[in-house]
Amino acid sequence: MNSSLEQLKTRFTQALVTAFGSDFTETDPMVVPASNPKFGDYQSNVSLSLAKQLGQKPRLIAEQIVKHLEVTDICQTPTIAGPGFINLTLEPAYLTQQLNTIQIDPRLGVERTKQPQRVIVDFSSPNIAKEMHVGHLRSTIIGDSIARILEFQGHDVLRLNHVGDWGTQFGMLITYLREAYPDALTTAGALELGDLVAFYRQAKQRFDHDEAFRGASRKEVVQLQAGAEDSRRAWQLLCEQSRREFQVIYNLLDIQVTERGESFYNPLLPAVVQDLERLDLLEEDNGANCVFLEGFTNKQGQPLPLIVQKSDGGYNYATTDLAALRYRIQQDGANRIIYVTDGGQANHFAQVFQVAQRAGWLTEEVEVVHVPFGLVQGEDGKKLKTRSGETVRLRDLLDEAIARSQADMATRLKEEDREETAEFIAHVAQVVGLSAVKYADLSQNRTSNYIFSYDKMLTLQGNTAPYMLYAYARIQSISRKGNIDFEQLGADAKILLQEETELVLGKHLLQLGEVLRDLEQDLLPNRLCQYLYELSQKFNRFYDQCPVLKTEEPQRTSRLGLCDLTARTLKLGLSLLGIQVLERM
Numbered sequence: 106m107n108s109s110l111e112q113l114k115t116r117f118t119q120a121l122v123t124a125f126g127s128d129f130t131e132t133d134p135m136v137v138p139a140s141n142p143k144f145g146d147y148q149s150n151v152s153l154s155l156a157k158q159l160g161q162k163p164r165l166i167a168e169q170i171v172k173h174l175e176v177t178d179i180c181q182t183p184t185i186a187g188p189g190f191i192n193l194t195l196e197p198a199y200l201t202q203q204l205n206t207i208q209i210d211p212r213l214g215v216e217r218t219k220q221p222q223r224v225i226v227d228f229s230s231p232n233i234a235k236e237m238h239v240g241h242l243r244s245t246i247i248g249d250s251i252a253r254i255l256e257f258q259g260h261d262v263l264r265l266n267h268v269g270d271w272g273t274q275f276g277m278l279i280t281y282l283r284e285a286y287p288d289a290l291t292t293a294g295a296l297e298l299g300d301l302v303a304f305y306r307q308a309k310q311r312f313d314h315d316e317a318f319r320g321a322s323r324k325e326v327v328q329l330q331a332g333a334e335d336s337r338r339a340w341q342l343l344c345e346q347s348r349r350e351f352q353v354i355y356n357l358l359d360i361q362v363t364e365r366g367e368s369f370y371n372p373l374l375p376a377v378v379q380d381l382e383r384l385d386l387l388e389e390d391n392g393a394n395c396v397f398l399e400g401f402t403n404k405q406g407q408p409l410p411l412i413v414q415k416s417d418g419g420y421n422y423a424t425t426d427l428a429a430l431r432y433r434i435q436q437d438g439a440n441r442i443i444y445v446t447d448g449g450q451a452n453h454f455a456q457v458f459q460v461a462q463r464a465g466w467l468t469e470e471v472e473v474v475h476v477p478f479g480l481v482q483g484e485d486g487k488k489l490k491t492r493s494g495e496t497v498r499l500r501d502l503l504d505e506a507i508a509r510s511q512a513d514m515a516t517r518l519k520e521e522d523r524e525e526t527a528e529f530i531a532h533v534a535q536v537v538g539l540s541a542v543k544y545a546d547l548s549q550n551r552t553s554n555y556i557f558s559y560d561k562m563l564t565l566q567g568n569t570a571p572y573m574l575y576a577y578a579r580i581q582s583i584s585r586k587g588n589i590d591f592e593q594l595g596a597d598a599k600i601l602l603q604e605e606t607e608l609v610l611g612k613h614l615l616q617l618g619e620v621l622r623d624l625e626q627d628l629l630p631n632r633l634c635q636y637l638y639e640l641s642q643k644f645n646r647f648y649d650q651c652p653v654l655k656t657e658e659p660q661r662t663s664r665l666g667l668c669d670l671t672a673r674t675l676k677l678g679l680s681l682l683g684i685q686v687l688e689r690m
């Protein structure tokens with residue numbers, strides 16, 4: 106189904122061409138949702154922008170457009186306001202017909218993209234043996250939602266976990282492993298490191314204070330890179346241990362992602378440097394091989410170098426990203442590559458993209474996007490920490506959210522004098538707790554920092570997951586109360602829009618497709634959150650004012666249809682945020 110916006114754009118273009126000739130076939134008709142409901146549903150300022158070109162007063166242009174605008178099947182008669190704005194109000198009969206169409210569509214009227222792309226979303230990407238911190242949590246939640254949205258729109262999405270599983274720290278880690286857990290290398294399953302982060306800290310301690318250990322570590326790196334068998338085995342053990350810990354988090358959060366860590370690109374790194382050399386982009390700087398960047402300068406105004414090979418011959422984060430970018434374009438056939446990391450890496454990506462472009466690997470046909478996000482802060486506005494001042498472990502953070510949601514629920518059940526099984530309580534608490542964490546993250550504009558507050562994210566009021574889940578469950582309770590099977594309602598539930606609150610809700614229900622189409626471009630999941638939040642509010646207003654079960658036919662079935670559509674829209678929208686609904690809570 107074409108959205109009303111698309112249909113109106115087409116009609117506007119037709120009117121422009123009829124009024125002013127075929128030169129205007131490509132002119133953007135500038136139809137947008139109205140900035141204020143008092144102007145109707147949509148508006149166009151195109152007459153103002155054409156004034157110069159046509160040498161006419163905008164108001165006169167507007168009049169000519171309106172004269173040729175054939176929209177009687179969609180809108181009420183267009184009106185012209187002020188200097189020449191054209192305002193449009195959708196016709197209830199049109200809305201009714203659209204709603205009845207989306208009702209029998211599992212995609213709720215959201216069309217698949219006409220230009221499916223091969224998209225890579227690079228997200229989560231924690232580092233082996235280091236802790237997976239709140240920054241990785243943000244990347245995981247935002248990246249997963251972006252991937253879900255693009256998949257739903259019909260793109261072919263490859264979700265990649267660019268795990269930090271390579272680099273000089275492995276020399277130190279393996280040396281420490283040999284020393285502290287020698288059995289691990291000979292006996293299968295002997296390694297129960299438990300807390301790898303503590304292990305990393307101990308290894309670092311030795312590295313910083315023990316000269317001999319440092320020497321051994323350096324040798325170990327060389328051996329590992331040369332492919333020595335027991336070094337590789339030790340490396341593998343460390344990776345597996347970390348992987349198990351990451352997987353616990355992914356399982357809890359329902360995240361699918363394919364691991365393709367930095368080590369994957371290791372064999373490709375020498376060729377990257379050679380090619381840069383061959384393309385005459387490489388320069389030597391203090392013994393390191395680098396590319397001097399355009400538009401990045403130091404304080405003295407001199408161009409900054411991007412090091413791709415250190416003076417000891419080793420490669421770095423940037424080299425790996427260059428190799429990865431080339432591989433993703435040439436081998437994976439990606440048209441669009443999306444990197445979800447904290448804003449602090451913006452320069453890194455801008456530099457890598459520039460070099461890849463100058464090398465000719467990154468062409469016009471491929472879009473690369475860095476999707477940056479802000480910091481997660483504690484309630485004091487500082488870096489998130491535990492009470493004793495340590496960094497918060499993700500596992501603990503998620504468990505705490507679940508525990509608090511369980512406590513909230515216990516209070517609520519008591520107040521309502523309800524009895525529920527332990528199993529039910531545990532399930533609801535887990536869904537609500539984890540959704541709250543995801544939603545709190547996604548509902549902010551991702552570029553700003555946000556304050557992590559269990560109290561705020563778990564409250565039943567406002568733009569929170571519990572509020573949204575509650576709206577959904579409330580609708581399901583209507584069907585239980587009235588003994589209605591929404592699925593049986595199907596095509597028979599003809600929707601009529603009579604009351605103002607019904608009209609407002611109906612219009613909103615038809616906008617999901619437009620919201621998702623915008624999201625494909627701007628990759629801002631908070632827009633979807635905002636849409637769903639407004640949907641819940643509009644539903645609540647409707648439900649307060651329009652009796653559903655206690656009204657006569659044909660309103661009763663129509664209103665049940667609106668309830669069902671709202672619930673399905675919430676369920677679909679939340680699923681694109683990685684949030685699962687509850688029939689009862």
Ligand code: ARG
Nearest residue numbers: 227230231232267269426446
């Ligand atoms: N491992 C990195 C970190 O923890 C993130 C990697 C992001 N992806 C990339 N292709 N560089 O900061």
